[in-house]
Amino acid sequence: MDDTWLARIGAMRSSLSQPATTPIFQTAVYDFEDLDALEAVWTKAEAGFIYGRFGQPNSQDLEEAIAKLEGAEAGLACSSGMGAISAALMSTLEQGSHIVAAQGIYGGTSSLLLKELGRFGVTSSFVDIQDLDQLERAITPQTRLILIESLSNPLVIVPDLPAIVALARRYRLKVLVDNTLAPCLLKPHDHGADFVVHSVTKYLGGHADLTAGVLTGSTELIQLARRAAITLGLTAPAFDCWLACRGLKTLSLRLERHCFNAQKMAEFLSDQSQVKRVYYPGLPSHSSYLLAQKLFAFGGGPLVSFELAGGYLAVDQLIKCLPSIPLSPSFGGVNTSLSYPAKTSHRALSTEEQERCGIGIGLLRLSVGIERWEDLCAEFAVALGEKP
Template structure:
C-alpha cells in the first residue's frame, strides 16, 4: 500500500538506518542525499529551514534550537577569536548579553553604535571588525533601520550586515533583498506564532556562509528537534494571514493609546508621528507588525496597577503569539543592561511593551480602557 502524506510526518528519531557501507559512503559523498543522525540534520528541521529561506530569498538556512542559538551561529559564522563586532545600541537585551558575557570569553569583542550614528560607522570600525548586528524593528523602542542604507555603509567598510528580522517577519521585510548578508529569526515569535515552540533560524545570502552555519549547528549541537520543527512549519503556513491581522489590530490599539490621557508616548511605526513611519511603510509594504511600546508614568505602582487590571494582555515576557500579551523591558529583556545604558536608550520604569494578537479588536480596546482607567 502506497502512503503519500500531504503533511510531512514527524521524524521522531535520533538516528537513521543504513543497509551497508555503500549507503554510508553515499551519505558522505553526496551531501543531502540521506540522513545519518538528527543532530546533523533531519527532514523536519530541513523543511522549516527551506521554507524560511524561500521567504527570505537566501542561498540556504539552518534551523536552531532557539533565537539565541540563531544569533550565536550568525556571529560565529563570521568571527573568530580576536575579531570585533559592531552592534546597534537599540537591540534585544539577550543579544547584548551574549556579546558581553559569553562571546567576550571567546575573544570576540563588541562595541555599540547609537541609532543616530548607524549610517556613519567610520569612527566605530576597527581593523578586526567583521560585522554589524542590527534589528529591522528594534526591541523595545520600535525604531526602524534603513536596511538598504545600512547595508551600503557596512559594505563600504568591508563588514557583513547581520539583521535580526524577528519583529518584522519575512512577510513584512526581506533584509537580504535590501542588501543584508545574513538574516535571523527567533522562530519562537511570529514564524511559529502560537507560543508553543522555542526555535530559531539563520538565513544567508552566500552559500559559503550557509556551509559554515551548518558546520556550527552540527558541532555546537544547535540543531532543532523534529517535533519543534514540525510545529513551527505548521505555524508558518498561516504567517501571512496572522501578520495582516496583527498589523491591523496593532494600528488601532496604537491610535487608541496615542489619544489616552494616561499614556505619555506610543512607539509604533504605523503611526504618522513615528520618526521612521515613511521608511517603515516602504520596507514593510504598508504593514507594521503587532509590536509596540508605550510610556506610563515612571512609577512602578502605576505599571503594576495596569498589569493587574488587564485581562487580555497577560504579563508574559515573550511576544508575537496569536494571543495578546505585555512585557516589561526594564525588568526582563533589558534587565542585564547597566542603569546608564537603560537611561540612554529610554528604557524607563514606565515603559510597557505590547504584543498585539489577533483577537477581536473591540475586546482588546475595552480591556485597555478599563486597565488604564
C-alpha cells in the first residue's frame, strides 16, 4: 500500500545555495523537533513560527518592510485594509469610547464605526477635517482617537496633520492616519501619528492582484493590535504578503509616475468645457494645494476627481466612450481606471450625506495609471467629444 509514504511526501532540504527571492511559505502549521523547541518558540525565547494565523515568514517580511517605509517601530500584516483598521480600533477602544473621524472617509470605515462598533457602545462624530475648531468642538471626555486620511477619497483633501496631532496631544488622544493614498509622499509617524494604516491592495501591492492591509506604530501598540488580529482572525495569508513584497520593490518608481501623470490629467481636464470642476491638490485652485506643497515629498497624489456638467447621464456616456479604461471600484493599479463614488466607495451614505461630503451625481474618480500621459489625454479628448 502507498498510503503512508504518500502522506509524507515533501521535505525541507539543506543546500549550499539560497533562493534569489523569498519563497512562499504555503503552510498552515510548523513542526518542532521536541518540546524544548516548542516552548522556546512559543515563549519567544527563540525565533520561529507556530501557526499560520499567528504569522509566517512572508507576513513578517511585509511587516518589517512597511514599518521601515513609514519610520515605525513595528508593523502588523492583516487580511485587508479594513482588517488593519479593525485591529487598531479593537485594541484601542472600549465600550463607551468615542471617535472623531473625518467627514467623507472611506465608506467601509464609516460603516465599521457606525454599524458595527456602534452596536457595542462606541460612538463616532464626523467633522470637516479642514475646520480645526469644529474638530476640537467634537472632542468629548470619552473621545479616545481621531481617525483621518492623509489624502481623502474621492475629493483628495489633505488634512493639516501637524496641527491635528498637536490638538490630539492636548487632549491625550491617539491619531490614526489611513495613508493608503499617499505612500512615499507622506510619513505620518514623522508628524506624530500613533497608527498608520494602508490598504496594501492599492498602491503598495500596485497590481490589483492581492488583498491585504498593514498597520504600523510603536512596538507596544502593535503588540496589542496583533493580539486582537490573531483572536479575530484578521491576519494576512502568505501568498498575498509575498505578492505585496514583490510590489513594494517598484513602489517609489510607480508612485512618481502615478503622480506625474495625475498632474498632467488634472491640468488637461481643467481645460475641458464638459468638466465642471477638477479636484486635485496639485492644482493651485484646490483647497489643499498649499498643504500638499508643504507636507508631500513630491506631487499632489495619484488620484484625480472631476465633476461633469451633465450629471449622471454624462457620467454614463463618458464611461461607455472609454472602452480601454475600466470602471473599477478600487484604485492603485498600474493601469488607469474610473470609479463612480456615489455607487461604489460611498454608496452606504444617503443622498443627503453624499451631498454633504461633496459627492455629487456628476463626480468621477480617476485612478491615474503609469501609461503615457499623452495617450490618456488623447483617449479622454475623444471620449469627451462624443455626443450621446
